[in-house]
Each structure stands twice: as C-alpha cells, then as structure tokens.
Amino acid sequence: MTRGRKARAWTAACLTAITATAITAAGQGASRRAEHDGPAAPADFLHAHDGQIVDGAGRAVVLRGMGLGGWMLQEGYMLNAGGLTQHVMRRKMAELIGPVATEQFYAAWLDNFVTKADIDALAAWGFNSVRLPMHYELLTPSVEDEPVQGRNTWKEAGFRRIDTLLAWCKANNMYLILDLHAAPGGQGTDLPIADRDPAKPSLWESSANQDKMVALWAEIARRYKDEPHVAGYDLLNEPNWDLDGSGNEHGCKVKEQAPLVALYKRTAAAIRQVDPNHLLIIEGNCWGNNYAGVVPDWDANMALSFHRYWVRPGQGAIRDVLALRTRTGLPVWLGESGENSNDWFAGMVATVEADGIGWAWWTLKKFGFSSPLQIRPNPGFQRVTDYWLGKGPRPSPEEARAALMRLATSDVRFEHNERHPDVAYALRQAPGDVSGAPYGEHAVGAAGGRVPAADFDLGRNGVAYFSRTPADYHVSDGGPPARYNPGGAYRNDPVDLARDAGGAPYVRSLGAGEWLRYTVTSPGGAYWLRVRDAAGAPAGVAVAVNGAAVPNGPAGGAVAVTLLPGRNTLVLRSERDGTSLRAIEFESDAGR
Numbered sequence: 001m002t003r004g005r006k007a008r009a010w011t012a013a014c015l016t017a018i019t020a021t022a023i024t025a026a027g028q029g030a031s032r033r034a035e036h037d038g039p040a041a042p043a044d045f046l047h048a049h050d051g052q053i054v055d056g057a058g059r060a061v062v063l064r065g066m067g068l069g070g071w072m073l074q075e076g077y078m079l080n081a082g083g084l085t086q087h088v089m090r091r092k093m094a095e096l097i098g099p100v101a102t103e104q105f106y107a108a109w110l111d112n113f114v115t116k117a118d119i120d121a122l123a124a125w126g127f128n129s130v131r132l133p134m135h136y137e138l139l140t141p142s143v144e145d146e147p148v149q150g151r152n153t154w155k156e157a158g159f160r161r162i163d164t165l166l167a168w169c170k171a172n173n174m175y176l177i178l179d180l181h182a183a184p185g186g187q188g189t190d191l192p193i194a195d196r197d198p199a200k201p202s203l204w205e206s207s208a209n210q211d212k213m214v215a216l217w218a219e220i221a222r223r224y225k226d227e228p229h230v231a232g233y234d235l236l237n238e239p240n241w242d243l244d245g246s247g248n249e250h251g252c253k254v255k256e257q258a259p260l261v262a263l264y265k266r267t268a269a270a271i272r273q274v275d276p277n278h279l280l281i282i283e284g285n286c287w288g289n290n291y292a293g294v295v296p297d298w299d300a301n302m303a304l305s306f307h308r309y310w311v312r313p314g315q316g317a318i319r320d321v322l323a324l325r326t327r328t329g330l331p332v333w334l335g336e337s338g339e340n341s342n343d344w345f346a347g348m349v350a351t352v353e354a355d356g357i358g359w360a361w362w363t364l365k366k367f368g369f370s371s372p373l374q375i376r377p378n379p380g381f382q383r384v385t386d387y388w389l390g391k392g393p394r395p396s397p398e399e400a401r402a403a404l405m406r407l408a409t410s411d412v413r414f415e416h417n418e419r420h421p422d423v424a425y426a427l428r429q430a431p432g433d434v435s436g437a438p439y440g441e442h443a444v445g446a447a448g449g450r451v452p453a454a455d456f457d458l459g460r461n462g463v464a465y466f467s468r469t470p471a472d473y474h475v476s477d478g479g480p481p482a483r484y485n486p487g488g489a490y491r492n493d494p495v496d497l498a499r500d501a502g503g504a505p506y507v508r509s510l511g512a513g514e515w516l517r518y519t520v521t522s523p524g525g526a527y528w529l530r531v532r533d534a535a536g537a538p539a540g541v542a543v544a545v546n547g548a549a550v551p552n553g554p555a556g557g558a559v560a561v562t563l564l565p566g567r568n569t570l571v572l573r574s575e576r577d578g579t580s581l582r583a584i585e586f587e588s589d590a591g592r
Helices: 007-021 086-097 099-112 116-124 156-171 207-224 258-272 319-328 342-353 379-388 397-411 421-428
Strands: 047-049 052-054 064-067 129-135 175-182 230-234 279-283 302-308 332-337 358-361 448-452 496-499 505-510 515-522 525-532 541-545 559-563 566-574 579-581 583-588
Touching (some): 064 175, 086 099, 099 397, 129 156, 175 207, 342 358, 342 421, 379 397, 515 583, 525 541, 541 559
Parallel strands (some): 064 129, 230 279
Antiparallel strands (some): 047 052, 496 505, 505 579, 525 583
8 A cells, every 4th residue: 555546545444444343352462482584494484373473493583574566566656657557557658659669668677676686785774575566467367368268377487587586585585475466357446556457357356367366376386385485475465345245445344255255265275285384464355454254264374464554653553453463363464564754664663563563664666765765767757657647748759768768777776776774774773773873974074074954863753853743644534644754855754855956955944843963973173063054044043062052153153062072963953943954064163
C-alpha cells in the first residue's frame, strides 16, 4: 500500500475494520529466544514455532528487510505517473515508440533497476532480507494468452531473474521472501498494485485465474524447495475485494471470506505436495489486514502478514496483530510499511521489534525521497509522463525513445541513484537511539568553515531536530493530513527542505520553537558565527553551543562562540514562524 493512491481509503476503511475485528485477548505467546540476523546453516529453513519465526536450531529470527517495489511491477505513483497501472503505461509507451522499442525498454528496466550493487548496499546498511514483489506475467502468460488453453507455460527468463537475485542474496547471507504482488486477473479493486485490468475477469471472478495462481505457486515451490535462503512464500499481496457481496469494495468490513480461505488452502496443498519446508505467509483482506473469518488452521508452518501505513507508532498500532498471534499461535510479520517520515519509520520499527516482529519496508527506490535510494529521471521522461497524463504535448518518437531508454539503462541504476543515508539510519540505527549521529563530517578548521543548514544531524525528533509535524497521520474522517516535509526535498526527516535554482538544498521554513542540531569538529578556539537564511541575510535563530546559550551578537548577525577541540554540538532554534536557513559560517576570531 502506497502514498497517493489509497492513503485515505485505507486509513478510513481499514483502520475502522482493524478496530472492529481486533481480538481483545492479551499476551504475546511464546517466550523470546536468542536472536540472530542471518541463515545459520545451508540446510536451515526458517519455520513457524510457538508464535515466532525461528531457524532450524530454534533461534528467533527477526526479518529486517526492504521491498523491491517498482522492479518487476511498476506502479504509476512511483514513476510520477499518477495512478496509471503498468499495462496502461505499457500500452501508452507502445503508442509512442512502437512495440519493439517498448519490449527493449522493459528488458532494460529489468536488467538495471535492481543489480547486485543494490543488494550489497542493503546488506552493508544492516538489512538481512529482501521482499520481491513479483508480477505473474514474468513467470507465466495470462490465461487468455496461453498457447494451449488449460495448460500452463513457464517463462524461463523470469525464473532466471529470481535465480540471479537469490544468488545475490546468498552472497550477502540474506533471506529472500517471494511475494506474488500481481496475481492472475488481479486480486483487488485497487488497480495499480496488481496491474489489474477491470475490463477482464479478476482473480475472484475466474476459476481459470485461480487455477493459474495455484499452479504458479506449485511451480515456484518445485524450483526453490531446496533453497533455505528463501525465507518463505508470500502467497497473495494485499487482497482487497468484496468477498461476501456486502458492498464493501475493498473488503475491510467483510466478515465471511470463504473464497480467500479456499484459495489459500488450495495453494498451500499444491505447495506441500512438493515442498514441505518453506514458511507460507498469508495476508488478510483489506490490503492485508482483515482476518475476520480467516482461521488459518490448514498448515502449521505459516506466518500472518499485516501492513501498516500512517498510524501512530506504539503498541496501539499493533494491538489487533498481537491478539491475532495469541489466538492462532502463529508468528506475525509486518510485510509492508513506509511512505512516511524518518521519525515515523524509527517509531514503527521500534514498535514491532519490541514484540519480536520482523518487517519489510516499502520500498528500496522510487522517484520520491522517502526511500534509501531515489531515482532522478532525465527531463525527457517527465515530458513523456506529462503527455500520458494529459498535461503536456506529445513528444516525438525519437525524443520519447531516447528518454525512456536513458531512464531504463542509466537513471534507475544504483550508481546513478541519489543516496538517502537518513532513511537507512532511521530504519536500522534510530529506533532505539537516543543520541543521534552526524549527517556528515563538518570540519571547522583554524581559519573557519561552512556547514550547509540542510545537513543537520541524523536521529529522532527531539534528538537531532524538533518538528511540530514529525510525520504524516492520515485521519479517519478523510481530512487533509499535515505534511512532514512540505518542500519534499533532499532528506526524509520532518523538516521543511527545498532546493534552490541550482539544486542546492536548504531549510525552507522552521516554525517558532523548532530547532536543528549539528555536530562539527574543530581544533578548538574562538570563532565568529553567522547563520544565513535562504537569501543570504542573517537568520532569526537562537544559538547554543555544547549546551550553552550564546548571547546575541552585534548588528550583522555575527555571534562569538568558542569551540572545543574535537566534536562540538550546535543547536539553532527558530524564534519565529517561517525561518529559512541556508548555511552556518564560522570565521576565526584571530583572522578578523
């Protein structure tokens, strides 16, 4: 579930359903065992035991992962293309550049969007798993496109891509979760997440589509049954459908879910005919959260996935999930979350890990800034999407082809992505961190130095900065939420940042009482300090160095400060609403 397409629908409908269907039983079930981050031995399969995911030695494994959204299944919002589904974008692309060039684009996209460099980086950042959202059409044709009706054809090129990804995960001692993100026919009324064509029968309206899904999972299981680095099979991403004819289109208030249960049972039985080892992961209706009427008693080696967006972190956000774990005795897993501020990320990770629950964040990279990697598309691609959305003129075939191929061969690649270390830090270091960390090495030499105002420290709200709007919380009445970074630039922290005409980031606006902390190193000594606003004029801020307030300086905005040898902390507190900041400048007192 992702920003811009189901935010209010999910919050208003699904949170109501979660409250209505939450089980009030208390407790957490199994006692904790020693935790470890990676596979223990080549023959060690993860499995469910006493409410936890454990390895072959019975040690609890907390999956800390990242989803690879946008790679094998494109959603329009991730490409700044609105709510377009992949098949619509593909059709529009073919109309612009022709079917041959369109096939070349998609081949290049799959070749370059995720490479080993991406997986190596995830491991280096401290993640131990990846969730792969798969489009079924990469592995098998649609029912209507099968050469022989009633038979299933397997696409070896798609399976080779999974094999390659698995090899990259193994090289980094990481787990891989296989997720059927787009099922045959599509599993919900939320069209982009499953690339569903509403002109064709859905998964729920076609027994042939259901048969293909079951057969596909049996084939996946046959191929990966002996792979312990495959953590499990996420059978169906975010079903959202009126399964009982009650008129609830996203399935959030559905009470009887016989079609979903029956499909899960059939799929599990087909998998177990060839694979007795792997963990089966199921998701409830209502984007993975409504388990009413779903009594998972058909397989002991299962985990229950839930998805959470825009709720307030804290045990109240997962009370229903903890009760579900107690009732069923099965482990639970936060299969998707994200699309919010870094402070929210850290809070939600701390919330679930306090109860031994693993997670997979959404998502590794996209055009937006709330992921560890950000794709910076070439200007020509924006002209293509503007045309698709009716916002601009039709580009020439040559112009469109050049822009699209540059996107797929270059812009999406790891080495050309903009890195957001603040996001990785929020997920892996910040949840339990009360001290923060420097954003970079800000060295003030004997003669002075300059610190960009946008490079304040990493950490939680109230530690590295203070913002009155630390996250987006979508309210159930459908009202507009406050935005945590209205400028939408540079970092995912809840500070209003923007870029100037030259692309340099700056702090666009601080409210009265909001503050930022900076860590600087120095040989020590007396300096004059100036804080510049976006226009280069003195900024209206109060200054504290190493915890001590600095008296206001003379006209011109300079204040006298003394830095200690080594590390120092500097705090700038806005004295009014609308304060902008561009840079902090130090000048040696001896040099004046």
